Amino acid sequence: MISLSASSFLNKTGVPGCSTHLSLRQPRARSSPAFFRVLSTLGSSRDPNGSVLIETSSSSLETSADIVVPKSTVSGGVQDVYGEDAATEDMPITPWSLSVASGYTLLRDPHHNKGLAFSHRERDAHYLRGLLPPTVISQDLQVKKMMHTLRQYQVPLQRYMCMMDLQETNERLFYKLLIDHVEELLPVVYTPTVGEACQKYGSIFLRPQGLFISLKEKGKILEVLRNWPEKNIQVIVVTDGERILGLGDLGCQGMGIPVGKLSLYTALGGVRPSACLPVTIDVGTNNEKLLNDEFYIGLRQRRATGEEYSELMHEFMTAVKQNYGEKVVIQFEDFANHNAFDLLAKYGATHLVFNDDIQGTASVVLAGLIAALRFVGGSLSNHRFLFLGAGEAGTGIAELIALEISKKTQIPLEEARKNIWLVDSKGLIVSSRKESIQHFKKPWAHDHEPIKDLVDAVKAIKPTVLIGTSGVGQTFTQEVVETMAKLNEKPIILALSNPTSQSECTAEEAYRWSEGRAIFASGSPFAAVEYEGKTFVPGQANNAYIFPGFGLGLIMSGTIRVHDDMLLAASEALAEQLMEEHYEKGMIFPPFRNIRKISARIAARVAAKAYELGLATRLPQPKELEQCAESSMYSPSYRSYR
Ligand SMILES: NC(=O)C1=CN([C@@H]2O[C@H](COP(=O)(O)OP(=O)(O)OC[C@H]3O[C@@H](n4cnc5c(N)ncnc54)[C@H](OP(=O)(O)O)[C@@H]3O)[C@@H](O)[C@H]2O)C=CC1
Numbered sequence: 280m281i282s283l284s285a286s287s288f289l290n291k292t293g294v295p296g297c298s299t300h301l302s303l304r305q306p307r308a309r310s311s312p313a314f315f316r317v318l319s320t321l322g323s324s325r326d327p328n329g330s331v332l333i334e335t336s337s338s339s340l341e342t343s344a345d346i347v348v349p350k351s352t353v354s355g356g357v358q359d360v361y362g363e364d365a366a367t368e369d370m371p372i373t374p375w376s377l378s379v380a381s382g383y384t385l386l387r388d389p390h391h392n393k394g395l396a397f398s399h400r401e402r403d404a405h406y407l408r409g410l411l412p413p414t415v416i417s418q419d420l421q422v423k424k425m426m427h428t429l430r431q432y433q434v435p436l437q438r439y440m441c442m443m444d445l446q447e448t449n450e451r452l453f454y455k456l457l458i459d460h461v462e463e464l465l466p467v468v469y470t471p472t473v474g475e476a477c478q479k480y481g482s483i484f485l486r487p488q489g490l491f492i493s494l495k496e497k498g499k500i501l502e503v504l505r506n507w508p509e510k511n512i513q514v515i516v517v518t519d520g521e522r523i524l525g526l527g528d529l530g531c532q533g534m535g536i537p538v539g540k541l542s543l544y545t546a547l548g549g550v551r552p553s554a555c556l557p558v559t560i561d562v563g564t565n566n567e568k569l570l571n572d573e574f575y576i577g578l579r580q581r582r583a584t585g586e587e588y589s590e591l592m593h594e595f596m597t598a599v600k601q602n603y604g605e606k607v608v609i610q611f612e613d614f615a616n617h618n619a620f621d622l623l624a625k626y627g628a629t630h631l632v633f634n635d636d637i638q639g640t641a642s643v644v645l646a647g648l649i650a651a652l653r654f655v656g657g658s659l660s661n662h663r664f665l666f667l668g669a670g671e672a673g674t675g676i677a678e679l680i681a682l683e684i685s686k687k688t689q690i691p692l693e694e695a696r697k698n699i700w701l702v703d704s705k706g707l708i709v710s711s712r713k714e715s716i717q718h719f720k721k722p723w724a725h726d727h728e729p730i731k732d733l734v735d736a737v738k739a740i741k742p743t744v745l746i747g748t749s750g751v752g753q754t755f756t757q758e759v760v761e762t763m764a765k766l767n768e769k770p771i772i773l774a775l776s777n778p779t780s781q782s783e784c785t786a787e788e789a790y791r792w793s794e795g796r797a798i799f800a801s802g803s804p805f806a807a808v809e810y811e812g813k814t815f816v817p818g819q820a821n822n823a824y825i826f827p828g829f830g831l832g833l834i835m836s837g838t839i840r841v842h843d844d845m846l847l848a849a850s851e852a853l854a855e856q857l858m859e860e861h862y863e864k865g866m867i868f869p870p871f872r873n874i875r876k877i878s879a880r881i882a883a884r885v886a887a888k889a890y891e892l893g894l895a896t897r898l899p900q901p902k903e904l905e906q907c908a909e910s911s912m913y914s915p916s917y918r919s920y921r
Pocket residue numbers: 522523524525526615616635636637640643667668669670671672673702703704705747748749750751775776777778781801802803820821822823
């Protein structure tokens with residue numbers, strides 16, 4: 280038996296040099312109900328839940344000239360299972376996945392529900408008469424209405440809950456809203472509000488989103504993966520909740536992060552929602568407040584460590600490869616650094632893994648620095664960098680800067696590192712500390728006398744660039760910023776810590792304390808600032824610029840491993856999208872409103888690099904990679920139902 284997805288009715292579609300690969304879905308043998316498989320032309324009946332049940336045999340389907348039957352569902356590449364690509368937008372489809380939803384069931388199916396936008400013809404054809412009031416409205420009017428509703432909520436968390444509710448009831452409207460109003464809604468579904476949502480997840484929790492894999496599932500992870508309704512997964516974002524933004528250990532409630540990141544994969548990068556899988560690994564939490572919170576949703580025990588932790592993670596990583604193949608992107612997100620670096624090193628050789636906090640952050644910051652050269656002149660090798668925070672983000676960025684300098688100037692990497700200094704919770708990282716520091720800090724232990732305070736480190740090192748990656752707010756004090764401004768005509772100051780409460784300083788403070796001379800960007804958004812009659816627009820130095828396009832590039836090329844050169848390619852693709860009008864406002868990142876175009880360019884460059892390195896498997900290489908990226912992006916416009 281074969282279940283036929285809606286898109287299988289569509290002809291192969293595409294743009295020159297990029298054919299969209301459509302596929303039949305093969306149901307898993309284990310749990311697929313035997314009695315219904317679909318093809319409306321072959322006759323139908325209704326099951327008691329309102330689903331239309333249609334029988335067919337696989338052999339009759341395999342003969343259809345328009346249909347591609349892959350041998351395996353884990354072949355990677357771009358597979359338009361539900362007719363979600365922009366290329367399929369104008370074609371009528373049947374609203375089904377495993378069975379045709381109709382009537383009451385259709386209204387409660389978030390993938391196909393259109394609410395009042397169902398036409399009268401569709402209401403007749405799909406048993407919706409009477410289940411909706413008589414008015415028919417357009418999706419655009421629905422967007423207008425939802426924005427009006429959202430703007431009534433003054434409390435950001437209420438807006439977040441409203442958006443989550445929409446995602447669970449009408450997925451296309453959710454994404455249309457997010458894409459059309461990206462600058463307004465990014466702070467709602469992402470930082471800073473997602474941070475508060477994770478902190479209060481137990482209290483606001485209505486419906487589970489994503490897949491929860493706890494120690495209780497040990498030995499059964501493959502089965503758990505098979506409980507997820509979608510089979511053609513292309514991206515997994517996984518966390519264990521130990522370092523959620525700069526808010527620390529939020530245990531199982533970290534689920535808000537993979538869910539939010541994957542919403543951005545779709546809205547910003549065009550990866551279709553059905554291909555995205557959010558996962559939270561629950562090994563307990565050391566957060567006493569949560570352990571004592573009656574509404575906490577996770578395991579009520581302290582974190583498992585050592586072998587117990589590694590075994591669970593290994594079972595997960597193995598099960599993912601077994602179930603989805605090796606072309607599924609596994610994005611590690613918000614792990615604590617004592618696990619993050621090891622997981623990346625361990626699975627980098629066997630899986631398509633990407634650590635967003637280490638690699639994605641590095642790529643976005645490098646892009647901002649390349650753009651900032653426009654204001655400060657010279658090349659990166661002429662600059663001196665000082666970081667507050669020497670963890671995933673700090674050392675990840677430092678290493679990519681050094682790599683870029685080394686490649687551009689042909690000097691050895693060790694030499695390039697010498698202009699980069701980091702401060703951790705114990706002070707400046709210097710050679711006398713080398714024996715006692717974690718392995719990822721060792722390359723940065725340069726010869727210098729120990730210094731405890733940041734301001735003294737600024738005075739001693741005289742950086743041209745100051746980057747905050749400590750997760751601790753208000754650490755770029757007035758004295759720190761004024762010292763930077765004394766040392767530099769245009770000090771580059773990046774306050775990367777999230778959410779807003781943990782930002783090292785505000786945009787207003789950076790501009791005021793530097794007398795309007797700072798080139799400033801922050802991890803969470805700040806509004807434009809007026810200073811002495813001039814308007815400054817702070818950029819958002821956030822990995823959200825990179826990972827959606829980066830992931831799309833990996834998927835569209837069927838890449839099997841991430842390589843540092845792809846991160847450099849992504850940085851360059853982002854930096855080159857700043858226009859004169861942006862520089863005039865002091866910006867070092869382009870506005871998010873053009874993010875889909877930006878992501879397509881990043882995806883194309885990443886894919887091109889993958890082909891160049893021989894890591895891409897989707898052959899032959901499409902001629903127009905950027906066009907290919909754009910045309911394979913998910914479009915949230917409603918489809919017409921036959
Ligand atoms: N804008 C963006 O895109 C991104 C932002 N971030 C943000 O960066 C922050 C850090 O993340 P990450 O690097 O993963 O975290 P880590 O825990 O890996 O690193 C934090 C680092 O900060 C140091 N630190 C902590 N407190 C202080 C202090 N008071 N003074 C000086 N140093 C201190 C720690 O020191 P020690 O080692 O001694 O404990 C550690 O080196 C978070 O807020 C996160 O949200 C992260 C990724 C992307």
